[in-house]
Structures are given as structure tokens and as C-alpha cells.
Amino acid sequence: MADSTWTQVGEGVYQRRYDPMDVSVGLVLGPRGATVIDTRNNPAEAQEIINDVAQQFAVPIAAVLNTHAHYDHTFGNQLFAHAGIPIYGHHLITRHFENFERPRLLRVQQDPASEPDKSWAEVALTPPSVPIAESTTVDLGDRELQLIPLGPGHTETDLAIFIPDAGIWFLGDIIEESGPPMFGSGSFPLGWPEVLRSLLKLIDPQHVLIPGHGQAVDRAFVSAQLARFDELAQTLRTAHAASIAVDEIQYSAQLLALWPHEFLREAAVDGYAQLSQHGASGV
Numbered sequence: 001m002a003d004s005t006w007t008q009v010g011e012g013v014y015q016r017r018y019d020p021m022d023v024s025v026g027l028v029l030g031p032r033g034a035t036v037i038d039t040r041n042n043p044a045e046a047q048e049i050i051n052d053v054a055q056q057f058a059v060p061i062a063a064v065l066n067t068h069a070h071y072d073h074t075f076g077n078q079l080f081a082h083a084g085i086p087i088y089g090h091h092l093i094t095r096h097f098e099n100f101e102r103p104r105l106l107r108v109q110q111d112p113a114s115e116p117d118k119s120w121a122e123v124a125l126t127p128p129s130v131p132i133a134e135s136t137t138v139d140l141g142d143r144e145l146q147l148i149p150l151g152p153g154h155t156e157t158d159l160a161i162f163i164p165d166a167g168i169w170f171l172g173d174i175i176e177e178s179g180p181p182m183f184g185s186g187s188f189p190l191g192w193p194e195v196l197r198s199l200l201k202l203i204d205p206q207h208v209l210i211p212g213h214g215q216a217v218d219r220a221f222v223s224a225q226l227a228r229f230d231e232l233a234q235t236l237r238t239a240h241a242a243s244i245a246v247d248e249i250q251y252s253a254q255l256l257a258l259w260p261h262e263f264l265r266e267a268a269v270d271g272y273a274q275l276s277q278h279g280a281s282g283v
């Protein structure tokens with residue numbers, strides 16, 4: 001469900017939902033211009049962001065943030081890099097690109113028919129120019145952004161972005177509203193609950209949370225999704241301990257109400273790999 005314009009979600013803070021994939025792009029205004037959060041699927045889509053920012057706000061883009069490494073949030077980076085705009089992102093994005101995005105991008109560029117819905121011919125992988133390894137405050141001039149690298153969850157590259165004066169969080173795909181949270185491409189279903197718990201300690205009930213896909217949610221939404229993640233992690237640990245094969249795992253009606261069976265299978269594959277590697281905690 002794409003927006004035809006920017007939606008104000010707080011003082012000088014905007015969200016725009018773009019198709020394909022209903023991906024959220026954020027925008028934070030400051031005295032030096034706009035800070036843009038996430039860059040969509042390819043350079044042409046990133047150009048659309050640049051045009052839409054110019055049209056609505058008539059300010060330069062001062063900085064770009066990536067919420068995590070996945071293609072729908074980073075494959076437009078190169079346009080901003082070419083313009084000399086700094087790109088902030090989790091310090092492990094470069095490694096994630098090498099392990100996941102680069103092999104997939106090369107395969108699709110060599111054989112576009114393998115994923116015909118992707119328009120990646122022009123994509124040149126561009127990792128953040130400002131890698132973030134610990135909680136960092138970025139001074140925009142008259143307001144601050146807090147960048148908080150999260151533990152392994154949706155990926156090992158998730159970055160929570162908080163705008164304290166507006167009470168707004170951009171959380172990437174650690175939270176999804178328009179569809180269920182996605183596994184695969186380097187997800188950590190067993191670490192995810194701990195990530196949400198660590199975030200809940202920082203999130204106030206009046207804060208507004210912008211998911212990577214979907215409309216703004218609140219703290220209660222995160223708590224409810226945490227309960228499902230806890231149940232999923234317990235299901236996977238129990239099944240793994242009982243040596244139940246991935247395809248034989250039984251899921252509760254509650255889990256199947258949030259995730260289609262094939263999503264849960266992806267979670268099980270990733271979860272089992274981590275349990276085999278790291279023992280019973282899986283992380």
C-alpha cells in the first residue's frame with residue numbers, strides 16, 4: 001500500500017510507504033537538510049526518493065541511514081554515495097553483503113529470470129560509509145538521532161534509530177506491521193526475543209514506532225509480537241532437543257495465525273543451524 005505523499009509521524013519526522021514491498025522510507029528534518037532512512041530496491045527507486053524529498057521539502061539530503069542490510073533497504077545506497085552523502089549503518093552490513101546480498105545479486109544479474117520481480121541490473125553494492133558498532137548519537141544541528149546497533153534478530157545488522165525530541169523510533173524489519181516478520185537471509189529467530197526485550201526497556205508507551213513495512217505501531221504491538229517470538233523460540237528449542245526434523249515440527253494455531261507455514265520453516269532452518277552451532281541457547 002504505497003503512500004502518494006509523506007506522512008508526518010512527529011515534529012519534523014516523516015514516513016513514506018513505497019511499493020514494491022511496502023517498504024518504509026523515513027525522513028528527519030534538521031537545519032542542514034533531510035536525513036533519509038533506507039534507500040529501497042535499486043538506484044531508480046532511490047532516485048524517486050530524491051525527487052520526492054526535493055519536491056515536498058526543497059532541502060538537501062544531508063545523511064542516509066540503513067536500518068539493516070537487506071536489499072529492499074540498501075540497494076539504492078549508491079546514488080547517495082555518489083553524491084557524497086554519508087551513509088550510516090551497522091558495522092556488520094559489509095560482512096552480511098558478502099555472505100548474502102552479493103551472491104544473490106550476482107546470480108540475479110547473470111540470470112534475471114531466476115528472480116523476475118527484481119530490477120537489479122544497475123545495482124552496485126554500496127555498504128555504509130559510516131559503520132556503527134556501538135550506540136552513537138548523531139548531532140543534526142538542533143536535534144539528535146540515537147543509533148543503537150541491536151543483537152542478532154531479523155539480521156545481525158539491525159540498527160534501531162531513535163529521535164528523542166519527537167519520541168519516534170525507526171526499527172527496520174525487527175518489527176513488521178503490514179505482513180509478518182520475515183526469516184531467512186541471515187535471520188536469528190532464537191535471538192530475536194532478546195532483541196525485542198532490550199528494545200522494550202528503552203521504548204515508552206507514548207513513543208511512535210515505524211516498522212520497516214507497514215504503518216506506525218506502539219509499544220503494546222511490540223510486546224504482543226514478542227510473545228509470539230518467545231513461543232516460536234521455545235517450539236524450535238523443544239523440537240531440536242527431541243531431534244524432530246524441520247519438516248515435522250508442529251506449530252500452534254497462534255503461531256500459524258501470524259506466520260504462514262513456509263515462513264516458520266525458514267525460521268526452523270535458521271534456528272536449527274544456530275542450535276547446532278551454539279548449543280541450547282542458539283545465540
Ligand SMILES: [Zn+2]
Nearest residue numbers: 070072173212
Ligand atoms: Zn524489508
